[in-house]
Amino acid sequence: MRRTFIDAIISEAEKNKDIVLLTGDLGYNLVEKFQKKFPERYFNLGILEQTMMSVASGLALENKKVFVYSIGNFASLRCLEQIQSDICNLNLDVKIISAGAGLEYGKLGSSHFATEDIACVGALKNIEVFSPSNKEEAKKVAERVFKSVTPAYIRLNKEGSSLNGSTPRGTLYKVKSGENVAIICMGRIIDEVIKAREILGKEGISLAVYSCFKLAPCNSLEKILGKYEYVFTLEEGSPVGGLGGVVNRSAMKSPEGTCKVVNIGIEKNISGLAGERDFLLKTHKIDAISLAKTIKNMLKLKQKREKYGDKER
Amino acid sequence: MNTIELAKKIRKDCLIYTNKYRAGHIGSMLSVADILAVLVTRMNIDIGQPMSDERDKFVLSKGHAIVGVLSALKNIGAKIDIDSNYKFCGKVLKGSERFAKYPFVDFYSASLGHGIGVAVGLAMAEKMKNEPRNVFVIVGNGECNEGTIWESMLVASHHKLDNLTIIVDNNKMQAMGNSDDILKMGSLFDKFTAFGGSVIEIDGHDHSQIARALTQKVKGAPKVIIANTIKGKGVHFIENNAYYHYGFVEDGLLEDAIKEVER
Ligand SMILES: Cc1ncc(C[n+]2csc(CCOP(=O)(O)OP(=O)(O)O)c2C)c(N)n1
Ligand SMILES: [Mg+2]
Helix, strand or coil: CHHHHHHHHHHHHHHCCCEEEEECCCCCCCCHHHHHHCHHHEEECCCCHHHHHHHHHHHHHCCCEEEEEEEHHHHCHHHHHHHHHHHHCCCCCEEEEEECCECCCHHHCHHHCECCHHHHHHCCCCCEEECCCCHHHHHHHHHHHHHCCCCEEEEECCCCCCCCCCCCCCCEEEEECCCCEEEEEECCCHHHHHHHHHHHHHCCCCEEEEEECECCCCHHHHHHHHHCCEEEEEECCCCCCCHHHHHHHHHHHCCCCCCEEEEECCCCCCCCCCCCHHHHHHHCCCCHHHHHHHHHHHHHHHHHHHHHCHHHC | CCHHHHHHHHHHHHHHHHHHCCCCCHHHHHHHHHHHHHHHHHCCCCCCCCCCCCCCEEEECCHHHHHHHHHHHHHCCCCCCCHHHHHCCCCCCCHHHHHHCCCCCCEECCCCCCHHHHHHHHHHHHHCCCCCCCEEEEEECHHHHCHHHHHHHHHHHHCCCCCEEEEEEECCECCCCEHHHHCCCCCHHHHHHHCCCEEEEEECCCHHHHHHHHHCCCCCCCEEEEEECCCCCCCCCCCCCCHHHHCCCCHHHHHHHHHHHHC
16 A cells, blocks of 8 residues: 555656655665656655654745655654644645554554554644555545645555455445444554454444545535444544544534444553554454454443433443 | 674574564664673673662663664573563563563663663763763664754763763664765764764774773763674675665575574
8 A cells, every 4th residue: 555655656746846755764665666766856864754844844835745754653743843833834735654554563662653643643733634544545545635735644554454445435435334333444444344344243233334534524424423323433543633533523513413422442552562463453452353342342331221221331 | 601602692693583573673683783792791780680770771772673682681691581572462561660671671762863862861860879870872873863862962961971871883874775875974973072972983893892992981971982883794695785674584594694693
């Protein structure tokens, strides 16, 4: 998926001579193709993320369209104030590509857990936050950011989802049908959801699955909130300020106001741990089996409450 | 064990563990092996007393080479399970406990540019004690791109932290290739001097030069040792090869690589 996105930038850069790519000494075996084609528009600035964001700002002030490549926290938290003051406040055409979404680089330990990036960057003004789940979504994101002239943060997994084969319609769309209960998720974590849906299906729970690749309220979200009794949200990161936060706010505003929303994500990452993504998904309870359990228990609890009232909790 | 033998053991361990877990950064580990071999034998620590506070402190700022440190400590008798660095299923450490994750490693970070700052804090705290201990921190040359390194240097020299030794593993490479092609730093000797360090430049693979630099006394300023090294030192196909920043040695080549470092 990462490669798909970089390839898209390369073909766009053929047409748009203002495109510049900056990297913070990252992207080995990925960005070289761009470098070869456009040596005068490629800069490995060094390991200095804060300065890199300020430099991106300067380039954008001179009407360049700037893509900045780094990973997880280094592309976000490390330089958050530079992103805020130098890029977002000035509403500049800087697109930050953040590789290693969520727990993907978890082998390198908690410094590499990118679980609060969306929440933090998403709180800034003027910036669009994207987190595609597969190549098709990544291509849509590329099309959008090529057209837009304002800041964007694009969180990319190395590999895309293997189970979401659908073509996106809009930034929030249905991937699997279901009744009563729906889940909206963001990024490659959708694979766990699709597996959890199978498990739940065997237990008589029919879960609709939606993929969302832009952190923003939209019409389809309102429709979903009006249609289902329960809506779960899931992200490979903190729901505070993330997808969970966005859906909650829409639910509060929803005129029907009957839909119950439950956020699932990584409320607090477990530092001191390190490991493969699959292992970390389990320890943070967002793997397929844990998800199925959480959803089932939550529905049971709600049904019980409805039957007996709050006292019987 | 003499330090030459220790360095061979460190290199061998790094080759084996990165291969076993298909994990990266073998070049960064081999580059710092000689420095580690001499440092752990010179540091004022009682290997049987890992929980004691009465010891020199150690920070690995270029945390991606942590396995080299673990191997060095293990080979001088510390109780360390190197597999645990990769197995990850262990318990979760809290608060001060996290310093006990690896004995004698007070801090390390896989995010670059944090180590000198933390070491400055440790050195300041030591200065407040009756018998201040020394603090050692190893940073990469590429890592010196980060502004935080230089901010930390200003604090270290302003507070005259002569119990702080900063060792720069100057292998002239970083993640994507040669540092001079990415961001020219000019003379690190001059820069660290300008930021108030008492700077010594040595061959980072020459054990007697490393030992001499570590014992040399400085007064009123942090000591900075610019150790000129070769990334991947000891295995000819890893040396100065950018691939092995993120790479490890595959099965077919492992035996030869081990033979080469054991020679
Ligand atoms: C803040 C931050 N930015 C980027 C990285 C990615 N990264 C890991 S190692 C490395 C290169 C480090 O080079 P150097 O400090 O010279 O150490 P060497 O591996 O050469 O010993 C980079 C860019 C990181 N870990 N942390
Ligand atoms: Mg280096």
